[in-house]
Amino acid sequence: MIIPDGEQNKSLKTAVRVFEFLKKNKYSKSIVLVALGGGVIGDLTGFISSIYLRGTHFVQIPTSLLSQIDSSMGGKNAINYEDAKNMIGSFYHPDLVIINLDFLETLPIRHFRSGMAEAIKYGIAMNYDFFCWIEDNYEKISLLDEESIRHLVLLCCKMKCEVVVQDPKEYRNKRVLLNLGHTFAHSIESFSKFNESLYHGEAVSIGMVISLKIANIVNRFSERDIFRVISLLKRFDLPLSYQRHIPFEDYLYFMNYDKKRTGQDQINLVLPLKIGTSILYRNIDKKIIYHAIY
Incomplete structure (x- = not known):
């Protein structure tokens, strides 16, 4: 089946269409579902594989940089439901992940x-040396230098796998660190109705900038480090703010769908202490969040 890309297609409606196709063709539990595409296709296929006949074989062949370094590994699969990002999902690992760097061309x-x-998120959240390496090699990376891209993808995969092994289902506050910037990113994507005016990584870039500003208030994350991060995001022409105005009450509405939330109206955020080290902060004051956004 060919599924169009785009977050708007990572939906229950699309999943039902795939289930109907599988049912109509009487595919058995021994079927191997192959996700050939980016993060949306991988998430959708993994979710369907996890619940069709209570689980089938599943292979990831990620074709985008984002899916190769992040979403194809770790077993997290989800679809969006109405205006809520990744609300319905499962933990279900692929039998195999095949990464071919030629797709990036x-x-x-x-x-x-x-x-x-x-x-860049990996570097900010957990690996200072990797952040510095991206700073030093951004020109080679931008030109898709083969050796640099191989190093980038391999190291990101290694970091992701190490975290997943330690905390496979986000119970130990380790894997959650990979969500740096994502609370705000998901709010922005939900507000835009997943219309692709902003790609997921672009939303994460904006979310990280907001998170850095909050960290500066909460734990005195240094202005120098904020400058370094923003400078690196700019080198890759990534956005630092969202062009549309989002009312604060809408931010709060969407943040209440966040999976890091542990209580009613309680906002928990992953914030860096310094580049390369981050922790989960609980029950962040909404006034601080407002100040960081606006």
């Missing part, structure tokens, strides 16, 4: 840059 530059936001 086919990507529009904007898609590639969107994936770089997730790579």
Whole structure:
């Protein structure tokens, strides 16, 4: 089946269409579902594979930078429901992940840059040396230098796998660190109705900038480090703010769908202490969030 890309297609409606196709063709539990595409296709296929006949074989062949370094690994699969990002999902690992770097040569530059936001996120959240390496090699990365891209993808995969092994279902506050910037990113995507005016990585870039500003207030994350991060995001032409105005009550509405939430109206955020180290903060004061956004 050919499923169009775009977050608006990562939906229950699309999943039902795939289930109807599988049912009509009487596919058994021994079927192997192969996700050939970016993060949307991988998420959708993984979710369907996890519940069709209580689980089938599943292979990921990620074709975008974002899916190669992040979403194809770790077993998290989800679809959007109405205006809520990733509300319905499962933990279900693929039998195999096949990464072919040649696919990156086919990507529009904007898609590639969107994936770089997730790579930069790894550096900010948990690996200072990796952040410095991206700073030093951004020109080679932008030119898709083969050795640099291989190093980038391999190291990101290694970091993701190490975290998943330690905390496979986000019970130990380790895997949650990979959600740096995502609370705001998901709110922005939901507000825009997943219309692709902003790619996921671009939304993450904006979300990280907001998170840095909050960290500056909460734990004195340094202005110098904020400058370094923003400078690196700019080098990859990633957005620092959302062009449309989102009312604060809408931000709060969508943040209440966030999976890091542990209580009614309680907002928990992953914030960096310094580049390369981050922790989960609980019950952030809404006044601080407002100040950081506006």
